[in-house]
């Protein structure tokens with residue numbers, strides 16, 4: 001499998017399974033699942049760059065660098081494991097985080113984050129990483145990365161809820177500024 005093809009399919013799936021299924025006339029159920037057969041047909045009718053096949057979908061689910069997508073048990077349905085902007089009920093597992101988690105961002109957002117804390121912006125949750133390396137990758141998508149250390153242990157003990165997605169991204173509703181260390 002050509003890695004360039006796999007990446008382009010992953011991007012297209014992120015678009016339709018996290019943000020705008022309507023671009024290809026797809027409907028997700030309330031838990032974010034799309035019917036696999038319907039997805040394949042609609043990708044092929046509506047502008048996927050690559051010819052979508054069950055094999056290609058299998059490959060992307062298995063080999064995706066961040067395991068962004070998952071099948072249900074009998075592989076009739078597929079969904080994104082996190083990262084949605086549309087409202088879906090993922091039945092995320094609540095979990096106790098380690099003492100610190102990390103968030104990668106860029107300098108231009110810093111003033112606002114100092115005032116408002118980390119907000120979920122257009123997504124359903126604030127995304128946090130368990131190590132700095134991952135946070136650096138997340139921040140680098142937008143420019144020179146700035147890494148924020150989140151006092152997740154203290155937040156948790158103060159009653160904030162944390163969730164761990166299927167693909168091991170830490171999620172929470174918001175991080176008030178007082179729980180953020182601005183020097184990493």
Ligand code: HQG
Pocket residue numbers: 014066068083104105106109112113116117118119120121122123126127137138142169
């Ligand atoms: C920033 C990717 C101003 C925040 C990644 C971020 C991740 C604020 C941007 C996942 C703010 C939102 C999510 C505030 C937060 N004022 N800016 N109060 N609070 N921000 O893309 O965390 O590859 O929605 O720092 O790897 O960058 O797509 O969130 O820069 O896991 O699977 O607002 O997306 O995963 O951006 O990335 P995003 P994110 P995938």
